[in-house]
Amino acid sequence: MTAVRPYGDHYDDGLIELSFTLPVPSRRSARKAATMLAEAMGLEAPEVAHCEELTEGFTFFVLYGRCPHSVDFTAIDDAEWEPVPLSEPEIEEFAAEHLTRKVVVVGASVGTDTHTVGIDAILNLKGFDGSHGLEAYGAFETHNLGGQVSNEALVRTVLELEADALLVSQTVTQQELHVGTLRDLVERIEASGRRGEMLLICGGPRITNDLARELGFDVGFSKGTYPHHVASYIVRETAARAASETETTSAAL
Amino acid sequence: MTAVRPYGDHYDDGLIELSFTLPVPSRRSARKAATMLAEAMGLEAPEVAHCEELTEGFTFFVLYGRCPHSVDFTAIDDAEWEPVPLSEPEIEEFAAEHLTRKVVVVGASVGTDTHTVGIDAILNLKGFDGSHGLEAYGAFETHNLGGQVSNEALVRTVLELEADALLVSQTVTQQELHVGTLRDLVERIEASGRRGEMLLICGGPRITNDLARELGFDVGFSKGTYPHHVASYIVRETAARAASETETTSAAL
Amino acid sequence: MASTGSKLDLDAGLVDGCRQAAAAVAEGVAERIAGCTTVSVERMVVRMLGVDGVDRFETPLPNVVVDHVHHQGKLDRGIAFWLGGAMARTGLSAQQLAEGVAAGELDLCNPDGADPEQGIKAASEATAEALAAIHRDRAQRGGWISQLDDAAADRPQRYVLTATGNVYEDVRHAEAVADHGGDTIAVIRSTAQSLLDYVPFGPTEVGHGGTFATQQNFRIMRDALDAWSCENGRYMRLSSFCSGLCMPEIAAIGAIEGLDNMVNDALYGILYRDIHMRRTLIDQSVSRRINGYAGIVINTGEDSYLRTADPVESAPSVVASQLINYNLARSYGVPDEQIAIGNAFEIDMSVENGLLLEWAQAQLTRELFPECPVKFMPPTKHMNGNPFRTHACDTLFNLVTVATNQDMQTIGVPTEGVFTPHIHDRVLGLESVEYAAVTARDLGDEIEFKRGGIIQSRADEVLRGAAELLEEIVADGLFAALERGRFGNIERREDQGRGIEGIVECGEDYFNPVIAQMEVGAPGVESGMYV
Amino acid sequence: MASTGSKLDLDAGLVDGCRQAAAAVAEGVAERIAGCTTVSVERMVVRMLGVDGVDRFETPLPNVVVDHVHHQGKLDRGIAFWLGGAMARTGLSAQQLAEGVAAGELDLCNPDGADPEQGIKAASEATAEALAAIHRDRAQRGGWISQLDDAAADRPQRYVLTATGNVYEDVRHAEAVADHGGDTIAVIRSTAQSLLDYVPFGPTEVGHGGTFATQQNFRIMRDALDAWSCENGRYMRLSSFCSGLCMPEIAAIGAIEGLDNMVNDALYGILYRDIHMRRTLIDQSVSRRINGYAGIVINTGEDSYLRTADPVESAPSVVASQLINYNLARSYGVPDEQIAIGNAFEIDMSVENGLLLEWAQAQLTRELFPECPVKFMPPTKHMNGNPFRTHACDTLFNLVTVATNQDMQTIGVPTEGVFTPHIHDRVLGLESVEYAAVTARDLGDEIEFKRGGIIQSRADEVLRGAAELLEEIVADGLFAALERGRFGNIERREDQGRGIEGIVECGEDYFNPVIAQMEVGAPGVESGMYV
C-alpha cells in the first residue's frame, strides 16, 4: 500500500482511461497529439481507442495508457479523513453531556443559487435517505433560510440570531461562481468581528473539505453527506472549542 | 496551435476526464488517493465525480481535472502522418507507370489468432465498407492464407512465393501476445536473409505505426484502414525502393 | 403531430372533465390578474417602440424610462401614453427620448401643451410599424426555412442546451451540436437572470451556469445558426427562456431576433425563483401573447416538479399543471401547434417497473394533447457522478421518447450529475438519441399495451389523480394550490415573493398599444409558422 | 422457464416442419460419425479412470497413455481395454500405470498372460466408482445449492466472462462480479487452447485473451466462488468452454470439478477453429453425453455466426443451427432443461428498425424452445472504441433481454471493442443489466405486437428462411452445408481441418465403459439438477 497504482486486470498494470477534446482538426496527426499529451502526463504506452470529430477543429479522444505514478496510501491520514460519525442518539447524548445549551444553526443556499434540495436534506425534519435532518435533533435550534439568500441578508440574520454554526450550500459552480460567493461570505463574517464565535460550514456536490478550508471555512461537506455526519462534527467541535476556551480562560486567571 | 490544451467549454480550460480503479478500500481516503494520483500526472484541481467499491479492496473512480500540459501541434509532421492515399484507379495507373511486374502479396492472421475479418477486409475481393481489397487490383498477385497461421508456415510460403510484401494481422493483444508473435516473425524473416527483399507490414485494431516500426516492420496500420491506404503504401514504397536500388546499382558501376 | 391512435384506453369522460376544470382554473387566474400591468410589461412596450441600450451606469434604457415614470406614480396610464405623447410633442424617436431621460434632460410626464390623442396615435403607429417589421422578418424567415431540410420532420426534434457562460463558446458548442444532428439550440441562462428586474445588455463572456439572455447574445447565436443552416441546407432552431422577472421583455426580444422556441412556464418563476404570484402570472400572460403572435413555440416546465417532488407520486400534479398551463397559453392567444407540453423521465432506475410508469406518462401526455407538440426531458434528478449510469438511463429515455412519438426531446448528457456539459458530452448524448431514433424507429406503432395492464392502469390512475387535484383547484383557486405546495412540493405564500413592487394597477385610461394590436392579430400571420 | 404465451403468431406447421427436418439432420450426422472414437475421447476415459498429472516434458499423462497405445495402432479396442487389462494384471491403479508408461517402464499393450474379461471388469468397476463419485459430489452440491438464494430465479441469469489470463486475477474479477449481481462466471480461455490436442496442466498465470481451462484453474475458481456463495448466501455458478480439440476431456474435468454450465457448440470448432468436421462431431457427441450426465447446462454458439456474417441476412441460419444443435444434444442424452440455446444482439445501430428485428429474433428463439433455457449475447461485432456507444447499445440489448424473457444473458461491457475488460468495465456492464431488469421488469408481459407488424413479419420471414435451409441440409447433409459456407459465411472442406489424425475407427470389440455406463444413466441422477 505504499505504492498504489491503477489496476485494470493485473496488479500494478497501471491501466487508466482518459477522455478529452483537443481543439485540433480530426486528422491522423490529432491522434499523435493526444498521445503526446498523455505522455506529458507521464503515461506509458498511450493508445487512442476512439477519436471523433465534434465540429471543424475539435476532436474528441478516448485513450488508454499505463500510469507509472503511484500513491503512498499508508501516508494518507485515515483518522483525519475518516472521522467515525456518531449516530443520532449518540449525538444527543454527547450534546447533553458536553454542551450547556442548544447549538443555534443557521443554513441557506446563498447567492443566486436556487438549489435547496441539498441544504434541506441536511437541515429539514425529513432529512435525507431515511436520516433525519438537524431540525429533528434536540441538540440544535435550526433556522433554514432557503435558497437565493444574499450573503448580506444571511450575515444579518446570523448576527441577530447569534448563531453558533452557519451552514451554506452551493451547487452551481460553473466558472467558479461558488468560489466568489463563498469568499465574499467569509469576508463579511470576518468584517463583523464575530468569526471566532461560530463554526463556518459549507457543502454541495462539488465542495471538498480542502476547498472549504482554503476559503476560510472550518469544514466542507460533499456528496454522500448525511445529516448525522454534519451534526457529529458540530457537537464535537463545539465541545472541543468550549473546552479549550475554558482552558485558556483558566490559564489567563 | 503551438500550445494545444484540452477543451471542455472554454479555450485552454484543460478539462479532462480520467477513470481507473485503485486497489484500495472504498473509504474517504481512497478519494484522496485518487486525487493525489491525478496530481502526480500534473493535473490541477482534480475532483472525484464518482467513486464506487468494486469488491473489497478495489475502488473505481471517475475524476475530472485540468491538464496544464500542452502539445505543440505545429511540430507534428503532417506530411509523415498524413500521406494522402491514392484511389483505386490512381494506384493501378501508378503501378503501370512505375512497376515492372505484379507485386506479390502474402497475408495471414498469425499465431493463435483466429480473427480474420481484418485481413480479409484488406485482401479479399469484397474488401471493406465498399472498397475492394487487394485481390481486385491488377497491380497485385494476392495470397490470403487465413487465420491461425504459424510464423513458420507463413515464412515458408513467403519464401516459396518470393513475396514482395508480407501482410500480417494481429487482433488478440492481451498480455502483449502480439508483440511476441510479431517479433518472432521478424526474426525468422531476418534469419532467412531475405528481409531486404520484401515489405513487412502489420495491422490490427491495436497496432500503431510506432509499434510496428519498433518491432522491425516497415509500417503498421490500425482501425479505419481501407485497402487503398495499404495499396498506396505498397506501390509507392516498392517504386521508391526500386528507384533507389537502380541508383545504388548505377552508382556502384 | 400525433400519428398514434389511443393506446391507453383512457376514460373519455374523465379527460373531458379534466379539460373543463383546467379551463375554469385559467379563467380564475385571469380574474385575479385583470387590470394590472408590471414594470416588465411596460419595458416590453418601450422596447417595442424601439428603445435599446444602457445609460452610463449600465442600466438598460427601458428600465430608465419606465422607472422614470413609475417613480412619479404615473405608470397606471401605461408607458406608451407618456412616450407617445413625448414623441408627438417633440418629434423625437422613442430612443432619442429615452436617451434624453437618461441624461436627465427630459421629463416624459410633463406634457407641456401636449394632446393625449396625438400621443396615443404616435405610439400606436410606432407599434404597428414595429409589429409589421417583426411580421415581415418572420415571414421572410419562414420562406427561407421552407426551402431547407427539417430533420425533425419525421422524428422527435432534438433540443440541446448550451451552457458555457460565454456566448462565443456557446456558438462553438452549437456547431458541434448541429454537426451531430441537433435541431434546436437553447442557450441556458446565467443563474442570476430570473431574479434580475432588467434584461442585461451586450454579449456575455462570463456567465455562471449559462449565458445571459440578451438581445446581442440572441443575435450572435441566431447569426451563427443561420450561417450553419445556409451551409448545410438544414434549419437549426434557436430557443431561450422567458421565465423570471422579465418574461414580457424577453419574449419581445425573442420575437425581434427570430427565435423559434422559448421556454415559457406560467408557474416556474413562482415555484423555483420565489417570484410573487401575481407578478409572474401577469408577466406570463403578456409574454405568451407575444410568443403566440410571433409564431414562437412555447414550452411548459412541468419537468421541474419531478425534480423537487417524488416523480412517482407527483405524476398527477404534472398532468393537472400541463392542462392549466395549456389553458393559460390558449387564453393569451397561443395556438395548439405552438404549445409544447413538458414532461420528464425522472423515475429512479431502482423503482420496479419504473420504465413502464414513464412509458404510461409519456403516452398519456401524448394522448391528452393530440394537437400540441409534446416535449420530453431526460433524467437529471437521480443522475450521479457515474457517466455510464447516466448514459444508460438516457438511452432508455431516448427509447421511450421514440416509442411514444414525442415531438421534441431535450437530450441527456453523461455528465448531467456533475457539471454543465463539456463539448463532447453533448455529442455523446446526441449519438445515443440517434441510435434509438434509428434502431427503434417504428417501435411506437409496433407495440400495443395489454388491456388493463400496468401501463394502462397507471395512466388511468394518474389521470384520476389529476382530476381530483383540478377539482380542488377549481374550488379553491390556483393561488391556494400554490400555497399548499401542490406543485413540485414547493409552498409559496400569496403575499410574498420577489417583484411585487413591480405590479401596477392600471388606470381606467391605461394604454398599451402592443397588447391591443396583438389581440387583434397580425396581418396574415399564420400561427404555427415556425413549428 | 418460458412464462410468456405466443406473441409472434407463428405458423405451427412451419415450426413442426423445421423441428422434424432438424431431427433428420441430426440422425444423418450420427450415421457419419458412428463407429469412431478420437484420441480425446480416449483421454477422457483415462481421466475418468483417475489419471492426472504430467510427465517430465510437461505432457499430460492422459496424452502419454493414449499416444502410447495409438502409436502401436491399437486404440481401436479402446484405451479402457488396455488400461483395465493392466490394472487387473498388476493390481496397480491407472495413475500408477500411467506413470509407469511415462517412465518408459511399462507397455500397456503387452498383456503378458492377461485375461481380457478381467481387464474389462476392472475398467468397468473403476468407471462405476468414478461416476458414482461424480454423482455423489454433484448431489451434495445440489443439496447445498438448494439452501442458497438464486437471484436468477425470477430474472435473466447474468453470465459474466473473466479474461485476465491469470487465474488469481480472474478470481478478483469474479468477486467484483459476484458483489455486483453476476450469477455465473465463465473464465475465457487463452487463445491457443482450442488448437491444443491436450488439456494444459496446472494453474495459469500468463494466458492471452483468457486463462487456460485446466483442472486446477477450475478448482481454484470453484473454491473461490463457493467461498463467496457461503459468505453471501447466494449461489454463484461456474462455466467454461468445451470447444476445441479436447471437448470430451474438458467435459469430464467440468463434471469432476462441479461446473454448472459449459459452452458446447457442435460446430464452433469446425467453423472458427478450423478443426476437422468428423473430429469435432465425434468429440461433441461424447462431451455432451458427459455434460448431460453430470447435470451441466450446455450453451450453443450461434452468436458467432452473427459476428462473421451479416446479422440481418444470416438470421435464418441461426435458427436452423439452433434446431440442429438442439437435436444433436438431445441425441446424446442432454435433456431440454440443460440445453441453453444461443443467440446474439448483433444488428448495427444504424439499421432502421434493427431493434425490432432483434426483438423478433429473441422472441422467436424464446418461443421455438419453450422448455429450454435461452441465452442472449450482447453486441460485439459493431462495437468500436467509443465506450459510451457500446454502453448505450448494451443497454438496449439488456432491455430486449428482459422484454423477451430470456433465461440467461451474457453481459456487455463498455470496452468490448477495445480489449478484454478491466475490472470496473464488468461492474459497469452489470449495473446497466440491473437498471433494465428492474425498471423494465414486466415489460415483456405488458406489451403485445401488432398483428402482421414488423416484428411478427420478421419472425415469420426468418422461420421460413430456416425451413428452406433445413430442407437443403436434409437433402445434402450437414457436411455439404458446411462446405457451402451456410453458417457464419465460413466455408470448410470436409477433408481438411485440424485433428484428423486423432480419429480412430473402432474395432468390433471396442470398449468404452464411460459412454456405456452413461448411456444407461446414473443411479437416480435427476436431469436439470443444477439448472
Ligand code: B12
Ligand atoms: C434539482 C435541480 C434543479 C432544480 C432545483 C430546485 C431546488 N429547489 O433545489 C431546478 C429545476 C430549479 C434547477 C435549476 C437550475 N439548475 Co439545477 N439541478 C438540479 C439537479 C437535477 C439535482 C440537484 C439535487 O437536488 N441533488 C440532490 C441533493 C440531495 O444533492 P446535493 O445538492 O449534492 O446535496 C448533498 C451534498 O452535496 C451535501 N450538501 C449540499 N449542500 C450542503 C450544505 C451543507 C452545509 C452541508 C453540510 C452539506 C451539503 O448534502 C446533501 C445530501 O448528501 C442537478 C443535476 C444532478 N443530478 O445533480 C442539476 C444541476 C445542479 N443544476 C444545474 C444548473 C446549471 C441549473 C441552472 C443554473 C440551469 C439554468 N441556468 O437554467 C438552473 C438555475 C438554478 C440556480 N440559479 O441555482 C447544474 C449545475 C452545474 C454546475 N456544477 O455548475 C446541474 C449539475 C445540472 C447540470 N449538469 O447542468 N436545478
Ligand code: B12
Ligand atoms: C469477430 C470477433 C471474433 C470472431 C472471429 C471470427 C473471425 N474469423 O475473424 C470469433 C467469435 C471467432 C472470436 C473469437 C475470440 N475473440 Co474475438 N472478437 C471479434 C470482434 C467481435 C470483432 C473483430 C472484427 O471482426 N472486427 C472488424 C475488422 C474489420 O476490424 P479489424 O480487425 O480492426 O481490422 C481493420 C484494421 O484493424 C485493419 N487491419 C486489421 N488487420 C490488418 C492487417 C494488415 C496487414 C493491415 C494493413 C490492416 C489490418 O484493417 C481492417 C479494416 O479497417 C471483436 C470485438 C470488436 N468489436 O472489435 C472481438 C475481440 C477482437 N475478440 C477478442 C477475444 C479475446 C477473442 C477470443 C480470444 C476470446 C476467447 N478466448 O474465447 C476468441 C478466440 C479468438 C482467437 N484465438 O484469436 C477480444 C480481443 C481482446 C484483445 N485486444 O486482446 C475482442 C476485442 C473482444 C473483447 N473486447 O474481449 N472473436
Ligand SMILES: Cc1ncc(COP(=O)(O)O)c(C=O)c1O
Ligand atoms: C420553466 C423554466 N424556465 C427557466 C429555466 C431556467 O432557469 P433560470 O431561471 O435560471 O433562467 C428553467 C430551468 O429549469 C425552467 O424549467
Ligand SMILES: Cc1ncc(COP(=O)(O)O)c(C=O)c1O
Ligand atoms: C462456442 C464457443 N466455444 C468456445 C469459444 C471460446 O473460444 P476458444 O476456442 O478460444 O476457447 C467461443 C468464443 O466465441 C465460442 O463461441
